[in-house]
Amino acid sequence: MANEGKKLSNPSSTGSGGAKFEANIQATFVTLMLSGGYAPCLPAWPIVEIKLQGKIADYETDDLIVLVENPVTQQRCKLLGQVKLSIGVTESNPVFAEVIQAAWIDFNNPKVFSKGSDVIALITGPISATDSDGVSGLLEQAQRCKDAEEFIKQVGRARFCSDTVRAKLRAFKAQLRKANAGVELSDEQIFDFLKHFHLLGYDLSRKGSVITSLIQSHIAQFNKEIPDKIWYHIIDEVQLFNKAAGTITRSNLAEGIIRYFKEPVLNYIPQGLSVSDFLSEKKPYSEIEINWRAHSASNSIALANLIGSWDESNENDLIIVSSFVGEEYTGWVRGLRDTLHLSGSPLDFRDGVWSIKDRGKCWEEFSYRVFDSHLDLISEKCRLVLGADDPTFELSIDERYAASVYGKIAPYSSAIRGGLAATLALLGNRSCVLDKCKRGNPKYIADVVVNGLLSNVGWVRWASLNDLIPVLAEASPSVFLSAVDQATAAEVSPFSELFAQEGEGIFGRNYMVGVLWALESLAWDDEYLIAASVSLAEIAALDPGGSWGNRAGNSLVDIFLPWLPHTLASIQKRKVALATIAREQPGVGWRFLLSLLPNQQQTTSGTHKPKWRLEGLVDREGSVNRAEYWEQSIHCAKLLVELAGLDSSRLSELVKKYASLPPEASTALLDKLSSKELTSKSELERYQVWDAICGVLVHHRNFPSAPWSLGEKYLAPLEDVANTIKPISEALAGRRLFSNRDYDLVERDLTYEQQQLKLEELRRESIKSILAESGFQGIVEFSSSVPDSQSVGQTLATIDSLELDREILPSMLDESGRLQGFVKGYAWVKCWKYGWGWFDRLDKVDWALEEIVSLLCMLPFNEEAWSRGESLLGDDFSRYWLKTPANVFQMKEGGEYAIGKLLGVGRAGAALEVVSSGIYLKWDLDSSLVCKVLLAYGAAEPESDRIDGYRISEIIKKLQEDFRVDLEDLSQVEWMYVTLLDRNSDVSPVTLERKLSSSPEFFCELVRAIYSPEGLSVEFVPTVEERNIAVNAYRLLNEWSLVPGGREDGSFDSTLFTDWVAKVDRLSRTSGHFDVAMNCLGSVLIYAPEGCSLWVDEEIAKLANEKERDALRDGYAVATFNSRGVHWVDPEGKPERELAQKYRDQAEALEYAGYHRFAKTVRDISKDYDIQAERNISRFGK
Template identity: 25%
Template sequence: SHDHDLPHYAEAAPDEFLTIIEEDLRCSDPVVFGLLKPDSGSFWAPSSQTGLFWALECLAWNPKNLLRVSVILAQLSRQKIDNNRVNKPDDSLQNIFRSWIPQTAAPVSDRVKVLKKLTEDFPKIGWEICIKQIKPGHSVGHYSYRPRWRSDASGAGQVVTNGEIYKFTRKTLGFLIDWPSHDEKTLGDLVEYLQGMPIENQSKVWNLIDEWSRTAGEAAKAVLRERIRLFAFTQRGRQRKLEDATRDQAREAYDSLRPNDPVIRHSWLFANQYVPVSTEEIEKEGFNDNDQEADERIDKLRREAITEIWDERGFKGVKDLLAPSGATDLIGRYTASCVTDVCSQSDFIQRCLSLDGELQSKAEWCLRGFLSAIGDDVCAEVINMVAKKLSVEESKRLFVCAPFNASTWRLLDDSSEDIRTGYWKDVVPYWKDQTPAELNELIDCLLEAHRPRAAFHVVCMNFKDIETSRLKRLLHDIATVNTEPAGQVGLDPYYISKALDLLDGRVGVTPYEMAQFEFLFIVALDHSKHGIPNLESQIAQSPEIFVQAVALAFKRSDEGEDPPEWRIENPEQRAVVVSAAYHLLNQIKKIPGTDENGHIDKEALVSWIEQARQ
């Protein structure tokens, strides 16, 4: 509640303010961390942390407070703050120590001493401050909160001279080079910012890598090796216009870090769906790593990698490759080319299903990629063979991983009710050239499983192929069934408008039904192509609907009660309907009595008004 006043308290009594926070941070459960709790994320929502950081920034201008403030901010930086606000303790620290626009009046010598203390007591935070000082290229700086009454910031906080910048950055570079315990992360950072260093320091970095690699593990070597590749040998590396000597040193370090384990050596190919290709491996000049040739090159490397891993390590190699991967479906897809006979495929599937714990989800995605790559006919044969050997739960997981098409659904017909029900409850549906019959079938099954939004997401590209009664039921359930997890499947207003456009005018759909749908989706249809033409027409014909909307949107000014049929007892449902009624009153534009040509029938309009008033 004192958030806005904290900077004033701090400026009024700096020592007392810092002492209070320091004593609190020594407790087992500091109260100050309560101010760092995540906020709602709204742009306009108040934040309980801003005043605290401004107070500390205010005190950091005075050189005698710099160490105490920096230590407090470093301690607060250990608490993760999950919001998008700029005000965070590590951001305040970066602003204070930014070489070219330091937000403190402390001279270089004092800043260096404090920063050295931070690197010793808070190495992770100290490293991030130091490494940002040598980042090549342009950077953005922010001004910190300044004192209102004291003169601590007088003449400070603006861009400093090149000499002062050079002096401070050379000191921080010395801290980085002489770091007591380098690892793949710190060395990778030095490589990434290599162009911000003098030549002699660049040589020291390569020597550090050479010395570190003699005792480092293969997994750590692979991480640093990939960062060197991204720095020097990709399209972005080419844009850096590195000197030949730098590229040669990078190549030497890259080759020396080559892991012997094939899984570790090739894991970079499956770290993500997209992998920047090494431009040196393509002879074509002017190569762009976004074109077809890059995709073909990565595809070839992945096939060769999986073949080598499978030949040397078998399923265990694939399992080890899954753990660090962010593209496990690709691992399954490429493994399918190595596992070609039905017995081996059956064994691979069972092994994937046997993995549990943290690997279970990754193994299931691997299985999805594997099953999608072996072909529908073979896939159906293998699934049918394996399903007979599995428990109900394992069978359900197998079917969920199978291709989302009619071949899988026909196999489900011969399964137990528990498996079929579990499948439609958990399957991740997706569009893939389904026939109209398949689209209508998946709608029925997903609606039965109370998943209308999932069904809508699949068929939104093919509304014309959906039978009228199913499309009506689908739209109705989207608006009224609320059993799917919030945020799991979004509804794009464009597709809602498109669905109503295709439904409007079909045989078996009355204008009154269309008006009901338009009211259900009144918020989504705001500014849409479809709009609310049927609803407007219904209101123009029936003043009772207009009056009911007014009654729902606004409270009565007297002590009377609305008719029972207008009352909504459920608070959540009432809130939704009230909002919809309010949107309706804002959106309707058609004047009652208006004909198709836009002419207004005076008598019809007067009659409508009289009925509405009555």
């Protein structure tokens, strides 16, 4: 059971920043409710109620509770939201501990939280990239994995998850353990919790943020005049409800706010009063309809439509076009250009790319101009262009993002490749309109080309065509399916290699998506459903799993969803397909049929739809009636019972889904479980099934009033089976008590203390029975067979017996795995129960030193252990420090002593863990010692995986706040960890930045570390160390934001600035680095302070205007552009227009002040933003 919940607090009494952010978040959900928007993480149902400060209503996660309701069934789900402006997701962060404690209490309270439908969300402002990436990756894995075993396996595999994700899992485990009164949670419990937990990032805490913009866009749907004022009105209203801890619905909000969101009523002119009949029918010239079939450019348009699209900036594209049309490109394209200005032109030309506005319409309109000779030519071009493999795949996975830098560029543009692929799809599906061609020839050409492209090819071809494969599949479905069959049947499948190409992070890519989408697309067709779904099953069998959501197994689930199938096939055809998959790929069939049981898959994002086939059919809103839904569900469940056979593992998994089985299938399962074939199996084989049945019985009986809970009518037959197959052996029956599933073992109507006492008594009786049945050796064997062997040792330790001490100690101290946990649990409880006197009374005369070390490491990490270790081990005391787990929370004092000892044996990672925990516990540590630990950790091979970048950043932040720290030591620390200290974290290298701004020598040293001298003719090959120094220097200069001459109080001393620049000039000219030094200086000048009469300090403007400072001005311009960072693209180009005007005004001011060279640089920036605005309007504007 969780700890006592957090205390009720009035939101108006919290800190101003957090309270404001909380109000903004609450106002965001109110806006979504009023504008018809949907709540994140919940089904797309209307928001009907928002409860604020839910502590009064017995919620622990209490900042807001958002309820949504299905408008048809009135089913409700809710989001429990905890709002924190800033937070660190670590094992020691107190704010995160508070959040998890509250969430854990609610999660286990069926009165406020329904598992499977409700969710819990931590809603934050901007947090560190480490936390954001790590937590998002962890929660995504929890959502994607089918069970706890797969989840733990995936997170533990370095290929699929980063160390950051694993660090966040440890943070959740640690905080959940604290929330659970110090009791470790099982993997199943943690997995179940994480599946219901979400992290939502909102950047509402600053003006002009993306989320604020989106919310105001919601408001602007109803009122375009004053969306910002309406937003502030909503915030004010929310704060009134907040003070009263009220509940917000549409009915109790202020009438004025409701009125803002009133749907406009449109009035139409009555029929018969229109004057359009009296207007002249004569149209302006620009609106005269043109008969394009008879136009002089009709032949060129027909040829252009056969190509589809091409890019004029790609020379190879132009060669293909020219070769196809049989003319020089410049002469031929002139006719097309003459049509662009005409009304209704079928052509489009943007940013150098030609395309057809409506290919299907043009295909029909100009079909009379297409002959077999054209098809022969286009067939040749398709083979040439689409058969060219992407040279990117000549690079390693981690180099492909920079393919252009390595010169690995595809020979043809994506425009012409996409255009020709679509041509094949048109040939394969709309050949009937090509009446000037031999009947069947167009489709024959499509089949032949697709076969040549995909039949018996390697993984590089499949990867190169990834984006186009869905279109090629539509062009020739049968040929494509045959190619997929060949690929899956190959001894070394190209798909296996494609799976191996998946990368992680922002530059990673899944090259199987094209194949999956193609098969999803074909599955819409009744004719191809079985073949496409079997191919997906075969691919799923090859799939090793990964971090990407697009997997063949997921595609199968979406296609056959019983409540929304993504196919036009009949229910009979779907049933045949399901049975075929189960027969041909039973392993895959088992996994995906489980997902099709009722209440297993409640949401779907749909599947890929065909573009050139089944036109119009797949766009209809599909649905199934109740009879059809249950017909498929019963079919799936019966297949599962059949597939399970007598396999204990599968039967136990099916038992866990007992509540989701239709009556016909649950009866069949009960018959199988009580059959002679199963009951005659050995106890060990039956145990897994019996354990699963017991878990189901306890789970449902613990929550009798829950809507999902089964009544005794359904549980009694299951209990009869359990009694029939229950193990007689106490060693088997007792396994459940030591399974790491404490929450499933005792009644929920007891208090936590009563639950623990009862569980301890049950365990004690079980251990006594095993001792009586099999003796101590039976206990050892039992410990080796249960997940929670430590509890076995702890329980055994409560039985007073000196014989047990002699049996275990010291002979079992060198055990590993589960037996090590058994010994550790035994020793810990003995020491806790009898104190350190128990350790002293042990006869250790004949013990080896390593045995003494092992036992001490199992006992509390504190001064009691240290004093005994020093006394017993003498000169070998270092062995203890080499092995101890160093759990800081077991000690009260002596932190610096422990740190020094750990450092002394080369365990800088363990020492750093002690430092990190000590900072959390508010120890006053010696700053020089902390610096020493950080430097040692950075220089050594990390032996601890529990230290992440966030914790190191927090330690450095603490050092920066310590006035006693030696600045030179701190500079070395910041230099070593400069890669962690950037604008995306809360900690920056302030000491190094101050040194840069005050020491010209240091600045020039960094410049020399990065750049070679100007005019150096000899090629310089840096060492690994020199390369690392250059990387650190580059990162530091890139993050530098303190202008030389700037003081800590924010003032600016122009004299210091000019002196600093003069020294840099002299040093950089001497070394041959003047231009690069000026470029770096220009980058930091974007942070320059304002002057008295100018937007920038006059001394800085004067320097930037000097004739010899071209490189400085270039650096300033580049840094100005880069400072904008990632931004939302406005199709109207408004932000770019505003920036252009801003820099235009600045340039004007500089020019009037006499700084014309600097003015030109700033004016060029303005012009570039004007160009960007035009480009955005051209690309994205309507």
